[in-house]
Amino acid sequence: MMQGFVFDCYPNYQKNVMVTWLKTKNGSKKIETSYTPSFHVDGSKRDLEKLRKTLTKKDTVKQIKYTKQKTKLGSHRSHLVLTVTPYQLKNIQSLAQQIQQWGEYQKYTLYNVDLRLSTRFLQDQNIFFNGLITWTGHKFRCNDAQWDVDYQRPSFSQMPFNIITKHTKNQSSPQIKGIIVDDILVETENEVDTLLAGLRLLHKKNPDILLTENGDSFLFPFLHKRATLHGVVDALSFGRDQSKLKQVKKDSSYSSYGRVLYRPAWYVFHGRFHIDTQHSFFYQHGRFDGLLDVSRCANISLQILSRLGAGTAISQMQVNTARKQGFLVPWNKRQPEQWKTAAMLLRTDRGGLILDPVTGIHENVVEFDYASLYPHIMIQENISPETVLCSCCPHSTRRVPQLGYHICQQKTGLIPTVLKPVIDRRFRFKARAKNKACDTDKYTFLQQAWKWILLVSFG
Numbered sequence: 001m002m003q004g005f006v007f008d009c010y011p012n013y014q015k016n017v018m019v020t021w022l023k024t025k026n027g028s029k030k031i032e033t034s035y036t037p038s039f040h041v042d043g044s045k046r047d048l049e050k051l052r053k054t055l056t057k058k059d060t061v062k063q064i065k066y067t068k069q070k071t072k073l074g075s076h077r078s079h080l081v082l083t084v085t086p087y088q089l090k091n092i093q094s095l096a097q098q099i100q101q102w103g104e105y106q107k108y109t110l111y112n113v114d115l116r117l118s119t120r121f122l123q124d125q126n127i128f129f130n131g132l133i134t135w136t137g138h139k140f141r142c143n144d145a146q147w148d149v150d151y152q153r154p155s156f157s158q159m160p161f162n163i164i165t166k167h168t169k170n171q172s173s174p175q176i177k178g179i180i181v182d183d184i185l186v187e188t189e190n191e192v193d194t195l196l197a198g199l200r201l202l203h204k205k206n207p208d209i210l211l212t213e214n215g216d217s218f219l220f221p222f223l224h225k226r227a228t229l230h231g232v233v234d235a236l237s238f239g240r241d242q243s244k245l246k247q248v249k250k251d252s253s254y255s256s257y258g259r260v261l262y263r264p265a266w267y268v269f270h271g272r273f274h275i276d277t278q279h280s281f282f283y284q285h286g287r288f289d290g291l292l293d294v295s296r297c298a299n300i301s302l303q304i305l306s307r308l309g310a311g312t313a314i315s316q317m318q319v320n321t322a323r324k325q326g327f328l329v330p331w332n333k334r335q336p337e338q339w340k341t342a343a344m345l346l347r348t349d350r351g352g353l354i355l356d357p358v359t360g361i362h363e364n365v366v367e368f369d370y371a372s373l374y375p376h377i378m379i380q381e382n383i384s385p386e387t388v389l390c391s392c393c394p395h396s397t398r399r400v401p402q403l404g405y406h407i408c409q410q411k412t413g414l415i416p417t418v419l420k421p422v423i424d425r426r427f428r429f430k431a432r433a434k435n436k437a438c439d440t441d442k443y444t445f446l447q448q449a450w451k452w453i454l455l456v457s458f459g
Contacts, residue, residue, distance in 0.1 A: 002029060002135040003143070005154035006127055007208065008271055008301060009118040011035075013090040018121045021240070021271050022135065023154055023208065028240060028271065031135055035121055036062060038085040039096055040069055040111040040328055047107045048082045051099065055084060060095060062087045070327045071111060073414060074386025081111070081328075089117065096331065111328035116316065119299045123320060130154055130296040147297060147421050149428055156273075156302075158288070159207035163219060176226055181205065192230045195223070199235065208272060209302070210238070215276040216307075217264035220245060240271025266307055273303040280306040282313075286449025289442050294449050297425075310452040317418050325414075347402055372426070374458040375419050384413025419457055426450035 004022035012019050017032040041051060048066075055064050063085040068078040086095050096113040112120075127133045131144040132152055144151060159182045165174035178187035179198030182205055186198040202210075212219050224245055227233040236245040249266035264279055275291075277283050282291040283306055295305045298313045299320055305313065319329055340348065370376075377383065381398065387408035388400070396406040429447035432438040 001137065004029065004133070004135075005156075006122065006129050006131050006133055007154070007156065008273070008303070009122055009129070010270060011089045011117050013088070016088045016090075018089075018118075019241070019270070020122075020140075022133070023156060027206075028208070029135075030241070030271065033121075035089065035124075036085055036087075037089075037092065037112070037117075037120060037124075038063075038083050039092060039113045039331075040067070040071075041082040041084060041099060042071055042079075042109040042111070043082075043103065043107050047103065048080075051102065051108070052082055054102065058095070060086055060088065060091045069111070070325075071109075071330075072386075073322065073327055074384075074390060074408070074411070110331040113331035115319065115323075115329060116300065118301060118304075119316065119320070120323075122299055123323060128296060128299045129301050130292055146299075147425070149425060151296075153292070156208040158209045158211055159205060161202070161210045161212050161215070161219075163223065165222075174222075176223070182207070191226060192232055195227060195230075196232065196235060199237070202238065206240075210269075210272065210274045212274065212276050213278045215274055216267050216279055217251075217276070220267040220274075221247070221265070238272065238274070239269035243270050268303050268307075273301070273306075275303065275306045281309050281452075282306060282449055285445075285452055287445040290445045290449025293446055294453065297422075309456075311456045314418070314422075314453050314457050317422070318414060321418050322414060344403075372423055372454050375423050375454045378458060379416045379419050379423065382407055382409075382413050382416055384415035387411070387413035415457075419454070422450060422453055422457070426454060 002022065002024060004024035006020065007023045007028065008019075008021040010019055011017075012032070015032065016034070018035045020031045020033065022029045022031065041048065043051070052064055052066075055061050061084060063083075065083050066080050067083040069081050069083075070076060070078050071081065084095065084099075086092055092113065096110050099108055099110065102108075122128055125140045127140045127142050128144075128146050131142060131146060132154075134141040134143055160180070161182075162180040163176055164178040164180065164185075164187075166177035167174050176191045176194055178185050179194060179201075180186070181198055181201045184201065186194060186201055188194045188197055224233065224236060224247075227236045227245075234244060237243060238245055245267065247265045248268055251265040252263045253260055254263065255261070264276075268274055275283060280291070282294060286294070291302060291306060294313055295302045298305065298316045300308070300313065300316055322329060388405055390396075390406070390408040390410075392410050393406055393408050396409045398407040398409055399405065400407065426447050429443045429450065433440050433443035433447050435443075
């Protein structure tokens with residue numbers, strides 16, 4: 001029996017197991033667990049039966065059976081779908097893509113295909129990242145409550161990591177002059193020895209988390225390039241599972257409010273985390289406390305969440321809640337907006353209303369600041385995709401002003417269900433940030449992290 005905090009979780013596709021790392025009082029412990037998740041296919045009876053017969057001939061499929069599932073959010077009616085269980089974790093995506101091709105991308109609707117595997121596994125075990133649990137040797141047992149505010153905080157060790165470069169007359173690109181591990185400078189007579197000595201010191205100190213500045217955009221790509229040049233790239237291992245350093249996600253660019261922004265490639269480890277503080281939205285706005293708290297509630301690892309935005313975090317909370325309620329999650333969801341006339345569009349899509357003040361000098365000016373106005377409206381009025389114009393309450397007295405859209409009165413929608421604990425959490429942190437008896441800096445960063453979650457919740 002072993003007790004500790006859930007630190008890392010990821011699939012090992014070679015062994016076909018899920019790997020979970022626990023932070024215990026005796027150090028980090030690795031647990032390997034077999035896991036065979038399924039995905040589901042909906043379609044006409046004829047098409048599903050044809051698919052079932054085809055899949056029985058596939059050696060990558062472990063089990064095929066008809067099951068009753070809830071596929072439509074807001075409706076608790078279940079209907080028959082085809083449940084497919086692959087033999088190996090790595091076959092989920094490829095098998096789902098094959099089924100889509102067979103159905104000419106229109107006959108079948110697939111569910112639970114692209115769920116974040118680590119989050120799905122932990123949720124199926126009723127545990128979560130950064131939560132206190134017990135491993136019995138056969139199963140996980142949760143000793144924590146995910147949305148508690150005053151929880152036992154895991155003490156993950158953190159260590160800064162950096163490099164010093166130098167230029168020589170005969171070299172067009174810089175070289176490694178020194179490696180800094182926990183403020184200790186490692187510098188030898190040549191580049192290779194410096195690199196290897198720095199790695200040895202890193203593994204000797206064995207931190208849980210490496211903190212870098214521009215680690216994804218420069219530091220690790222540069223180290224990989226220099227190690228490849230000298231033929232020692234196989235020795236470049238930063239995680240606890242001895243896997244080689246490699247890029248796990250390509251860099252990309254995206255547009256946001258008229259600006260083109262760059263997102264660097266990902267260099268992540270197993271059993272040890274790398275957080276690039278210069279490119280982490282949550283670390284910059286909420287520091288480590290905010291990152292840890294959102295990671296716990298969204299059930300996304302610290303390392304992955306540090307590279308994601310607030311929108312992904314709230315979306316994951318919605319997926320987690322939907323799964324907890326027993327609903328399947330559609331793959332490549334397509335929900336077109338209801339058709340509207342031009343007059344209706346003018347009434348519905350109003351945007352923000354700005355009243356220009358009278359030009360001049362004014363006294364006794366008062367500012368009104370609504371605390372999370374839109375999230376509060378969504379909670380109080382039960383606004384969610386499945387509650388507006390629901391099929392069960394056409395005569396509802398709860399209506400959208402000026403439009404007349406009816407809102408469900410029988411059940412609470414997914415969005416209000418997700419937002420209620422989020423807004424309560426943020427307000428509690430905000431109150432503590434103003435209380436001098438509390439750690440005001442800590443709670444300021446915590447409430448700021450959750451502020452961004454609420455800001456994107458109505459986008």
